[in-house]
Amino acid sequence: MATIEALRTLVSETKPEEAAEMTAELLAAGLDPMEILEAGVMDGLSDVGDRFAAKKAIVLDLVRAGVTAKACIPLIQDAFPEGEGQQYDKKIVLGTMLSQHNIGKNLVSTLLSIGGFEVIDIGEKNSPFDFYETAEKSGADLIAVSVVFAPAMEKFTELIDLLKELKVRDKYPVIVGGAVTSKAWAEKEGADGWGEQAKDGVLLARDLLGIA
Numbered sequence: 001m002a003t004i005e006a007l008r009t010l011v012s013e014t015k016p017e018e019a020a021e022m023t024a025e026l027l028a029a030g031l032d033p034m035e036i037l038e039a040g041v042m043d044g045l046s047d048v049g050d051r052f053a054a055k056k057a058i059v060l061d062l063v064r065a066g067v068t069a070k071a072c073i074p075l076i077q078d079a080f081p082e083g084e085g086q087q088y089d090k091k092i093v094l095g096t097m098l099s100q101h102n103i104g105k106n107l108v109s110t111l112l113s114i115g116g117f118e119v120i121d122i123g124e125k126n127s128p129f130d131f132y133e134t135a136e137k138s139g140a141d142l143i144a145v146s147v148v149f150a151p152a153m154e155k156f157t158e159l160i161d162l163l164k165e166l167k168v169r170d171k172y173p174v175i176v177g178g179a180v181t182s183k184a185w186a187e188k189e190g191a192d193g194w195g196e197q198a199k200d201g202v203l204l205a206r207d208l209l210g211i212a
């Protein structure tokens with residue numbers, strides 16, 4: 001029987017075809033797409049990550065986990081409710097630093113777009129300067145960073161320092177999220193906001209950009 005728990009098991013066992021099939025069944029049964037994403041796909045990914053950390057899985061398992069997530073997530077995204085049609089004249093530069101993990105970033109991007117923001121997605125493995133340069137060239141209102149891999153935490157600090165050095169720190173509110181981050185860490189590094197979930201990015205952006 002299709003259940004969110006069973007989907008979590010399929011993602012954890014890295015079975016892309018079966019996981020995608022079950023995702024479609026759960027959506028067709030009317031379950032909440034966000035619940036399917038969080039309790040099915042993301043918790044399944046965390047299981048693989050935990051096994052990897054405990055040396056019970058190898059990099060190939062992470063690769064397969066990524067493939068499995070990417071087989072399910074587009075189906076879930078298609079089922080997200082449409083935005084209420086409001087479009088804000090606000091641009092957000094979004095990317096990852098160092099890391100090639102892009103599943104979380106892509107979710108943040110989708111939700112920000114649905115939420116009415118213009119997202120300038122600069123992809124993966126960006127340097128602090130890439131964020132600054134894109135923000136300046138595009139006239140961005142906010143910078144959003146996805147940090148999923150511990151070595152990228154240092155790069156985030158470098159981004160904050162660079163913005164200060166170039167005297168544009170006040171011009172760009174900076175928000176951050178990602179599996180290896182925490183609210184306490186983000187506050188310590190001087191971020192303007194931290195989000196545990198992709199949907200928090202929308203709330204933070206609204207708040208920081210003064211959208212009621």
Ligand code: B12
Nearest residue numbers: 049066099100101102103104146150177178179195197198
């Ligand atoms: C799949 C995966 C991979 C895939 C990624 C495929 C892809 N295209 O993304 C591949 C195979 C590439 C990979 C590689 C590696 N990985 Co990997 N990977 C994972 C795994 C299992 C899932 C990651 C994921 O997509 N999660 C789901 C997404 C949706 O979650 P998320 O990114 O955290 O995003 C959510 C929130 O955090 C938030 N969010 C994210 N960003 C932002 C930004 C903002 C602004 C906001 C508001 C919110 C927000 O919203 C999202 C949804 O709600 C994790 C385990 C885990 N627990 O996460 C390990 C994990 C991240 N990987 C890890 C490691 C070690 C590696 C490798 C170094 C392994 C190796 N030895 O080669 C390499 C690094 C390569 C590199 N340079 O980037 C470690 C990192 C540990 C650490 N402390 O740094 C983890 C945690 C596994 C572990 N427990 O050890 N990996």
